[in-house]
């Protein structure tokens with residue numbers, strides 16, 4: 001199967017690092033123009049420079065803080081002013097801090113809800129009319145396998161991920177008739193900065209070494225290893241393709257078999 005995204009523009013939120021960056025590289029390699037969004041401008045510039053420019057396609061970036069509705073609204077306004085159709089939207093950001101739900105502060109839920117759900121709603125609503133006019137849209141949400149089974153020690157994340165799953169399914173139901181698909185990619189443990197910080201936090205809390213925690217986590221994965229960000233990105237690129245046009249409203253775990261149910 002040859003995937004071509006020539007003529008398509010993708011907005012990749014959280015695109016300057018980790019799974020978002022790998023997805024951006026995958027989409028650009030398939031010929032898409034890519035716009036990255038995140039908070040740190042230096043990292044964004046560096047990430048844009050690392051994107052392949054197939055047949056001279058130019059890429060760009062937007063500084064946007066998904067924790068801040070005002071920042072999201074002003075980035076959206078700037079996007080609308082440019083009158084550029086976004087055909088592919090990747091909703092993605094850093095995950096909420098870990099910890100058991102018994103110790104979670106109420107404010108952590110507000111913050112995670114803003115970052116991972118309210119901002120996604122604002123951005124998706126803004127790009128939806130353009131997708132509808134184009135008769136083509138791909139909305140891909142990077143969530144977590146906790147959509148299917150809550151993960152130990154991630155109380156706030158488990159809660160918000162469940163909401164994001166139903167949010168996406170509702171968007172899928174309402175937009176399929178316009179040639180728009182909405183799907184969720186659920187990464188398992190993936191070798192990114194996020195994973196490093198989770199392992200370090202677990203080590204600090206348990207008194208074990210980083211190596212011990214790493215081995216314990218790998219043992220939970222039937223594949224016996226963590227994912228590479230590029231492996232998660234491959235699912236994103238496929239879902240963004242013309243070929244995936246009849247797949248909507250689903251979750252795709254990319255987790256080496258770790259999720260204990262189908």
Ligand SMILES: NC(=O)c1ccc[n+]([C@@H]2O[C@H](COP(=O)([O-])OP(=O)(O)OC[C@H]3O[C@@H](n4cnc5c(N)ncnc54)[C@H](OP(=O)(O)O)[C@@H]3O)[C@@H](O)[C@H]2O)c1
Pocket residue numbers: 013014015016017018019020037038039040041043064065066067092093094095096115142143144145186187188189190191192193194195
């Ligand atoms: N890695 C894993 O093992 C794993 C497993 C399951 C689920 N996930 C989920 O997958 C998603 C991506 O994870 P990752 O490992 O790729 O994370 P990562 O390596 O930490 O990258 C996060 C990206 O999001 C951006 N970002 C973070 N907070 C933001 C904010 N408030 N506004 C705008 N951009 C923001 C970061 O750039 P700036 O900091 O410059 O903004 C960066 O580009 C997360 O939701 C994570 O929970 C990851």
